[in-house]
Amino acid sequence: MKALLYGLLLLVCGSGLAIASMETYRFENAQQQARYRVIIETVRCTVCQGQTIADSNAGLAQDLRQLVYEMIIDGHSDREIYRFMVERYGEMVLYRPPLKPSTIPLWIGPFVILGVALVALVMIIRRRERLLTPKLSSDELQRASQLLEQDKK
Amino acid sequence: MSEQEDRQTTSGEQQGVSWVRWLPLGIFLLLAVFLGIGLTLNPNEVPSPLIGKPAPAFELPRLDNEQQIFSSSELHGKVWLLNVWASWCVSCREEHPVIAQLASTRLAEVIGLNYKDDSADARRWLARFGDPYLASAVDREGRVGIDWGVYAVPETFIIDKQGIVRYKHTGPVTVALLNEKLIPLLKQLQEEG
Incomplete structure (x- = not known):
């Protein structure tokens, strides 16, 4: 049953991936892939500011997708990945700004x-x-x- | 007496109505002011979180000799400037004479970061337009660019003697910016310990 669910998830995520972005990355499990999806859909492409790095085909967006993939495979947490982005591009890189004054x-x-x-x-x-x-x-x-x-x- | 009261309430009501009539105009003016302010801002001017932080270190091949590695640690204790450029970048050509002018002041070590470029093209570009750089580092994959938060070439960073990023400019450096901002800042940084 669990395997079936994971399979379904993979199918859903996989199909989304094929439509939205050019590269296909191999993940170790469906959870990693789901995390990848969420992260690239909530990080702003700083070159084309109305888009996320998932939507954009700008060179920088491709590089950042690759980087998110590598960081996930290397075992970094979501929080670490977001911090990596914010340290470099500032908070405007987050599609959901953190709640602060x-x-x-x-x-x-x-x-x-x-x-x-x-x-x-x-x-x-x-x-x-x-x-x-x-x-x-x-x-x-x-x-x-x-x-x-x-x-x- | 009661008639008078009656008249007063109706005129009061009418006053209320006429106030409401001006409301849309008020909202419109408020919106116009906000949008007007928005128009004067440059959406590409993203404040760099790097200002006041240590400059990201890098070790990359030198453009003039790719067997040799250029390390940012060589610049420790010096005021330096990192100019991100590429041969495919049109505004880099526009700002190039200004960068050359800046280098000729000798107020800073001017380092190029050749960003996501073909090295042969980049060398040809320097041969054609002049090479004001102490060294250009080859960042073909753009990884060092990501560490520096580069998103629009050209970009220019100024780093002080302690290795702290003090200034960033996105887009071509103009003569006005050079004279009004960069040169005074570089002079100030040279005087700092």
């Missing part, structure tokens, strides 16, 4: 904007409701309820 606006900004938008929406709806609800005098209210009563009968 200077990146807090980046992380919570979208939620703050969403919150403001929701509050604004509620306020607008309330105001509209208030404006659209007709103000009836007590006479008119009485007539309205009379009409409703008649309807029921």
Whole structure:
């Protein structure tokens, strides 16, 4: 069963690999390959900044993929590989910036904007409701309820 | 009295509405300011994490004689400059006279890192445009380039006598940059212990 699962994983990862990048690397196990996939999809290609090194065919992206592969085979941990990248290219190389004071606006900004938008929406709806609800005098209210009563009968 | 109150509330409400009417314009202006700031920034100017850190050491074949190894340790105790170049790089040709001018000031040892290039092409390039380098190191695989965080050739690093990277410039060095920034910095570094 386990073997079957690993086989499936390999198949899935392998097919992704064949589509996304040119090189095919031989890994010792499926776990290594999965780690490789995750890392190259979260490291920014500094030459072509909108892309990860998995997406890019720039020379540097190829070199970095090769390097990630070699580091995995040499037994480096994910953390070590990311640190290697950050030491050389800075934190902007990470697609997921770490949470720290200077990146807090980046992380919570979208939620703050969403919150403001929701509050604004509620306020607008309330105001509209208030404006659209007709103000009836007590006479008119009485007539309205009379009409409703008649309807029921 | 009650009529007056009534009028006041309606005018208050109208005021609220007119304030909201200006909101989109406000948001637009805010966005325009931010985008305007964004336009003045150069997205290729990635701050180097190497500044203030020891320069990555390397040992590579010399371009003029590939049997010989050039080691960055030879530069210990000197102010030096690493200029990453390649014969395939168009802006390197553009900055080359400026690098030559810089080398002629003798304020720093000027070292070339011949990045991912064909050595024969690189030698021809130097023969044609002049060789201002004390030595050019051959980084054919670009591994040393990765250690230095090179991502766009040309790049120029300045290293002090302690072997600490003090400055990095991405893209061609211009005469203005040379006179306004590099030469004053090199003079300062020469005076440091």
